[in-house]
Amino acid sequence: MKALIRLWELILERFHLKEFLEHPVPRFSSLNPLYWFGDVAAMSFFILAITGFALALLYTPGLSLTKTPPDPLLGHNAKEVYDATESYSSVYKITYLTPLGFILRQIHLWSAYMMIFATLAHFFAKFILGSYKRRGGGALWLLGVLLGVLTIGQAVLGYILPLHLDGILAIQIGLNLFRYFDYFGIPVGQLVLSVLGSLFVTDQVIKMIYVLHILIVPAIILVLLGLKINGILYGGVAPPPIKDEELRRKAMEEKEPFYPHRFALMVGQLLLQLSVILLLTAMTPLPLLEPWVPGQEVPPGVRPPWPVMWYYTYVKMIDPFISVGLPIFLVLFAMVVPLLDRKGGISIEERWVWVIIAIVYIAIIGYGTVLGFLVDIPKELTPLTRISVPPDYAVPYTGTPQAVGP
Amino acid sequence: MMLAVEIQGLSATTLTYVTAAVAVIGAISVYGLLHVDRRWASYTALLFEAVLAALFAYTTNIIYALYSAPGFGSTVEDVVHGVTYQRIAAGILSAMLFLAALVSIGYYMELQKRGVGHE
Amino acid sequence: MTMVDEDRRNVLKIFIGSSVALSLGALTTPLVGSVINAKALALKGEYSSVEVVLCENVDNCPEEYSVPISELRQGPKFVLLKKGNMAIPAVFGLVKAADGKEYPAAYNTVCTHFGCPVNPTGGKYLTGFVCPCHGSFFNICNNPNGCPENPDECAKTPDKCKRRPFLEAYVTGGPAPRSLRPIKVVVKGDRVYAVKAYI
Numbered sequence: 188m189k190a191l192i193r194l195w196e197l198i199l200e201r202f203h204l205k206e207f208l209e210h211p212v213p214r215f216s217s218l219n220p221l222y223w224f225g226d227v228a229a230m231s232f233f234i235l236a237i238t239g240f241a242l243a244l245l246y247t248p249g250l251s252l253t254k255t256p257p258d259p260l261l262g263h264n265a266k267e268v269y270d271a272t273e274s275y276s277s278v279y280k281i282t283y284l285t286p287l288g289f290i291l292r293q294i295h296l297w298s299a300y301m302m303i304f305a306t307l308a309h310f311f312a313k314f315i316l317g318s319y320k321r322r323g324g325g326a327l328w329l330l331g332v333l334l335g336v337l338t339i340g341q342a343v344l345g346y347i348l349p350l351h352l353d354g355i356l357a358i359q360i361g362l363n364l365f366r367y368f369d370y371f372g373i374p375v376g377q378l379v380l381s382v383l384g385s386l387f388v389t390d391q392v393i394k395m396i397y398v399l400h401i402l403i404v405p406a407i408i409l410v411l412l413g414l415k416i417n418g419i420l421y422g423g424v425a426p427p428p429i430k431d432e433e434l435r436r437k438a439m440e441e442k443e444p445f446y447p448h449r450f451a452l453m454v455g456q457l458l459l460q461l462s463v464i465l466l467l468t469a470m471t472p473l474p475l476l477e478p479w480v481p482g483q484e485v486p487p488g489v490r491p492p493w494p495v496m497w498y499y500t501y502v503k504m505i506d507p508f509i510s511v512g513l514p515i516f517l518v519l520f521a522m523v524v525p526l527l528d529r530k531g532g533i534s535i536e537e538r539w540v541w542v543i544i545a546i547v548y549i550a551i552i553g554y555g556t557v558l559g560f561l562v563d564i565p566k567e568l569t570p571l572t573r574i575s576v577p578p579d580y581a582v583p584y585t586g587t588p589q590a591v592g593p
Numbered sequence: 594m595m596l597a598v599e600i601q602g603l604s605a606t607t608l609t610y611v612t613a614a615v616a617v618i619g620a621i622s623v624y625g626l627l628h629v630d631r632r633w634a635s636y637t638a639l640l641f642e643a644v645l646a647a648l649f650a651y652t653t654n655i656i657y658a659l660y661s662a663p664g665f666g667s668t669v670e671d672v673v674h675g676v677t678y679q680r681i682a683a684g685i686l687s688a689m690l691f692l693a694a695l696v697s698i699g700y701y702m703e704l705q706k707r708g709v710g711h712e
Numbered sequence: 713m714t715m716v717d718e719d720r721r722n723v724l725k726i727f728i729g730s731s732v733a734l735s736l737g738a739l740t741t742p743l744v745g746s747v748i749n750a751k752a753l754a755l756k757g758e759y760s761s762v763e764v765v766l767c768e769n770v771d772n773c774p775e776e777y778s779v780p781i782s783e784l785r786q787g788p789k790f791v792l793l794k795k796g797n798m799a800i801p802a803v804f805g806l807v808k809a810a811d812g813k814e815y816p817a818a819y820n821t822v823c824t825h826f827g828c829p830v831n832p833t834g835g836k837y838l839t840g841f842v843c844p845c846h847g848s849f850f851n852i853c854n855n856p857n858g859c860p861e862n863p864d865e866c867a868k869t870p871d872k873c874k875r876r877p878f879l880e881a882y883v884t885g886g887p888a889p890r891s892l893r894p895i896k897v898v899v900k901g902d903r904v905y906a907v908k909a910y911i
């Protein structure tokens with residue numbers, strides 16, 4: 188035991204880790220829940236990276252036709268065999284036919300959900316704290332907004348990968364929704380087509396989504412997250428939202444060393460988080476949904492991944508030509524918040540207008556999400572815009588139709 | 594049983610109850626001891642961790658035996674069994690991590706109480 | 713003296729910096745360029761659809777773009793038309809016209825609302841499509857003289873009212889903004905060939 192401690196001390200000393208590890212951190216931020224969610228999101232990202240690595244080794248993207256038994260978690264108990272895509276079969280194999288593969292996939296799913304939830308909570312908390320008002324806070328806020336967008340993007344990409352029915356409908360809607368996006372004469376739908384090569388899911392499309400999900404987006408997230416952690420390390424966290432200058436200064440000055448104090452807390456947080464994820468795995472495992480292959484009849488109803496449910500609800504309810512760009516405006520607004528909210532103090536009493544704006548902002552997302560799960564949108568919904576098409580673009584014949592008589 | 598593969602070992606229900614009992618007793622005693630003495634809490638946690646680790650090893654053993662048995666996966670019942678045991682394994686892991694988290698956070702609380710700049 | 717040195721150093725920095733930036737930029741061009749499908753960019757798009765020519769001429773159209781008519785007599789048939797990296801889901805079917813004749817037809821089954829795959833209706837003959845996602849209904853006009861857009865108006869002034877062309881799969885309900893995109897077919901021998909598609 189003594190030797191081990193000596194070795195540890197030696198490592199700390201020889202690698203000059205002491206200087207780094209013992210840097211002082213303010214104490215108030217470990218006690219205030221508004222400062223917790225960023226850590227949770229970042230930890231979730233690393234959990235996702237590790238489980239994602241293992242999953243990527245076992246997963247095969249592809250649309251070729253295979254057979255698969257039914258999903259036992261969905262209550263199917265039939266002895267039947269279903270048609271499925273290669274992607275689906277490989278996820279089936281990971282989930283149900285690999286020892287401990289089930290746990291692996293469940294950890295990945297639940298930590299993804301946790302990451303998104305934590306990201307939204309973190310965004311909301313920092314909005315309320317006005318943390319962009321401190322020096323360097325604006326840059327961190329910008330990084331955070333970008334990271335939030337990428338996180339939600341990752342959720343959608345990951346949801347598509349198993350190519351279950353819901354995933355295929357999600358990719359179909361993702362590929363075709365942007366046809367409506369033509370605000371400034373930029374045909375975004377056309378751009379999607381030119382990059383992915385198809386408006387119907389193909390091997391090429393699913394490969395592209397796979398590469399985006401496991402390589403490109405995580406790489407960008409990693410870089411931005413590194414910048415952000417660096418900014419917090421050297422710039423410090425947001426000051427507490429207290430009006431009294433004197434009290435605030437005192438809170439800021441009360442420090443504790445990162446190691447072992449905060450370090451112990453962070454390890455505890457990571458362990459607790461993993462424990463919660465595994466408990467969710469044991470109690471409420473998420474099923475792999477039903478398979479589908481092109482050409483099969485599609486049962487009614489479409490369930491998008493919950494992180495984008497709000498968006499789906501709004502494009503469904505409001506004319507899509509108008510609402511398709513809603514996320515862009517939400518993101519742009521979030522980006523300019525630090526420029527608009529400049530005057531006044533940082534306490535919540537002084538910033539009540541912005542606290543209300545933050546609540547409205549989150550309410551837009553929350554309201555859409557809840558509505559999407561509760562309300563079945565009326566079927567006889569007529570859009571504001573109907574495109575009447577000339578016969579050439581509507582009729583399956585170039586000349587006069589040819590009859591085939593018996 | 595319609596199973597193509599026979600399971601040698603404790604049934605899933607028994608295993609669940611054993612795990613739950615160990616986890617709850619462990620969590621309560623570690624949490625209680627944290628208020629008394631952190632050192633004793635750590636030792637107790639270590640003890641329960643060892644018991645849970647043994648349980649985890651036992652469950653994993655069953656899982657591997659089940660999944661590597663010839664003919665596994667030919668019926669849905671096999672898969673359901675596999676999933677049940679994996680869920681138990683996840684529960685055991687969850688309890689282990691929870692105890693470790695308790696000790697870790699307890700350590701932080703104690704450092705806070707001891708005052709700033711001790712180390 | 714030191715000023716000059718500073719200046720020279722800055723100029724050097726600018727040179728090095730810009731050449732690095734330029735070469736990195738040049739490097740990304742093939743990376744991005746190989747991914748972007750130039751052919752798809754060149755396709756002309758109108759009325760929220762893009763034209764894809766499957767074969768210029770029926771005589772050398774590959775079999776994979778065709779369905780035997782005898783098979784269509786059993787009911788509508790799904791075919792995934794593949795061209796390059798593109799896949800177009802199509803349903804071929806026979807439409808029983810009001811004049812009693814049977815006409816082969818094919819439609820792109822990507823719903824014009826958000827893009828879900830639509831389900832054909834009508835059993836043995838193709839009469840229309842219904843979308844599972846938000847319940848858009850598409851009805852295939854089976855009157856060789858066209859189908860009135862507004863039946864009441866057509867009852868009053870039969871020659872002046874607006875009519876939908878024969879075989880258009882027009883929207884009768886739901887949120888879809890335009891009729892289903894067609895696939896141009898040609899009958900040759902005992903097979904129906906898809907020659908051009910709209911996606």
Ligand code: FES
Nearest residue numbers: 823825826843846
């Ligand atoms: S996608 Fe067909 S109705 Fe919405």
